[in-house]
Amino acid sequence: MFSLLSPSNIFYWIEKLISFINSIFFILLLVALSFALIFSPPDYLQGDSVRIMYVHVPSAWIGLASFICIALLSFANFIFKTKNLIIITKSIAPLGLMFTLLAIVTGSLWGQPTWGTWWVWDARLTSMVILALFYIGYIVSHKFILSDERANKISSIIAIIGLINIPIIKFSVDWWNTLHQPASIKLTGASTIHSSMLTPLLLMFFVMLLYCALIFLMKYKTEIIRMKKKNLKRL
Amino acid sequence: MIQNFLSMNGYGPFIWASFSITFISCAIVFYKTQKTLKKYEREFVKEINELSAVKRKLVVENSKIASQVLSSHSKTI
Numbered sequence: 001m002f003s004l005l006s007p008s009n010i011f012y013w014i015e016k017l018i019s020f021i022n023s024i025f026f027i028l029l030l031v032a033l034s035f036a037l038i039f040s041p042p043d044y045l046q047g048d049s050v051r052i053m054y055v056h057v058p059s060a061w062i063g064l065a066s067f068i069c070i071a072l073l074s075f076a077n078f079i080f081k082t083k084n085l086i087i088i089t090k091s092i093a094p095l096g097l098m099f100t101l102l103a104i105v106t107g108s109l110w111g112q113p114t115w116g117t118w119w120v121w122d123a124r125l126t127s128m129v130i131l132a133l134f135y136i137g138y139i140v141s142h143k144f145i146l147s148d149e150r151a152n153k154i155s156s157i158i159a160i161i162g163l164i165n166i167p168i169i170k171f172s173v174d175w176w177n178t179l180h181q182p183a184s185i186k187l188t189g190a191s192t193i194h195s196s197m198l199t200p201l202l203l204m205f206f207v208m209l210l211y212c213a214l215i216f217l218m219k220y221k222t223e224i225i226r227m228k229k230k231n232l233k234r235l
Numbered sequence: 236m237i238q239n240f241l242s243m244n245g246y247g248p249f250i251w252a253s254f255s256i257t258f259i260s261c262a263i264v265f266y267k268t269q270k271t272l273k274k275y276e277r278e279f280v281k282e283i284n285e286l287s288a289v290k291r292k293l294v295v296e297n298s299k300i301a302s303q304v305l306s307s308h309s310k311t312i
Contacts, residue, residue, distance in 0.1 A: 011300045015307065037254075038240075048243040051250050055257040098264055106253040113249050211261055218268045225275045228300050232282050 007084060007224040014217050021214045025207070032207045035200035043197075050197070052110040057185075058205040060103035060128070062212060064166060066096030067131060070138065071163040074156035086152050087227070089159070090142055091219035095212050097135035104128055115179050123172035124180040127165055134162035280308045 036054035043050035070089045077085040107125070108118045119125065137158045145151035173182045184193040191198065243250050283291055283301060295302045 007300065009299075011303055015303070033254075037250075042244070047246060049246040049249055051243070051246075052253045055253050059257065094264070098260060102257050102260060105256055109249045109253045109256075113246055211265075215264060215268050218272050222268070222272045222275050224300060225272075225279050225304060228298065228304075229275065229279050229282060232279070232286075232294065232301075 007087070007227075011221070011224060014221050018214060018217050018221075021210055021217075025210055025214065028203075028210065029207050032200065032203035035203055040200045041196055046114055049110060049113045052106055053197075054200055054204045056103055056106040056110055057201060058208045059099045059106060061205060062208055063096055063100030063103050063128075063131065064169060066092050066099065066212075067135065067159070067162060068166060070096065071159040071166075074159040077152070077156055083227075087220060087223045089155075091216050091223055093135060093139050093142075094219070095215055097132060097139060099208075099212075100128065100132045100135060104132065111179070117179075120179055122178040122180065123176040124169065124178050127169040127172050130165050131162070131169060134158060134165060138162070276304055276308055279304055 032054075036051060040051070040054075042048045070092055073085045073089045076082075077089075104125070107128075111120075112118050138155045141155040141158060142151050145154060170183075172178060173180050185191045185198070185201075193201070241247055241251075279301075283294060283305060286294065295305065
């Protein structure tokens with residue numbers, strides 16, 4: 001299975017996928033932004049400030065999902081020792097960090113008009129900062145540890161330890177008293193968000209996912225070429 | 236109407252700042268990623284071209300990736 005997904009087998013498709021995403025991205029972005037900024041109604045309590053949700057929530061979802069992917073692939077790498085998995089996790093990490101930081105910053109911008117403060121050290125916000133620190137640790141270990149094998153081992157350990165923080169982030173709003181509201185969208189059970197707000201939210205999430213796919217493919221391609229370049233020097 | 240849209244009932248600065256920060260960050264990351272990819276592609280092609288004819292042939296025949304990078308690079312030129 002891993003040989004089918006080897007870089008040389010999927011390299012051709014990466015190019016095709018990048019072109020495809022490029023061709024539809026801006027149209028979808030315009031549609032999503034129109035819904036988020038024009039067509040969706042203001043909240044009865046928060047007014048128009050609720051529109052920040054359309055960038056804040058997808059950013060937080062992507063930040064969390066990326067870290068789960070990195071941790072699971074790092075764990076798989078411990079078992080299967082496949083270089084491809086390391087390339088994938090290395091390509092996801094900067095994206096995950098960016099979206100985690102965006103979730104923190106946009107959350108702070110939403111907090112000021114809603115809670116009356118830019119920042120509080122409550123469970124949800126603090127655990128998100130800890131997630132960002134795990135991302136930084138992961139990226140820094142790849143950047144500054146010269147031995148590839150050691151860097152892979154240390155970064156994988158960081159990712160696996162960091163996985164403990166994910167349920168803490170998810171359930172922090174239920175376990176502790178926080179300013180942050182509980183989840184409105186549930187995978188199991190009915191969501192408490194109206195469809196007029198859920199549609200733009202999902203559209204923005206889809207557009208951001210496409211963006212992530214685009215950057216991931218470009219970074220993955222760069223990593224493959226970097227690896228091939230190294231091999232070329234050995235000739 | 237435009238003024239109402241921009242002010243967003245007083246929440247404009249927070250909303251526009253959130254959207255701007257998000258899209259500017261995304262644009263910067265896209266630009267930097269594309270630049271790095273192009274740089275690596277250029278360097279890779281340059282290194283292949285600097286190889287002797289025999290070695291170059293060997294690399295192109297044995298590596299799908301090398302041949303694809305070479306062909307896509309020649310298309311962009």
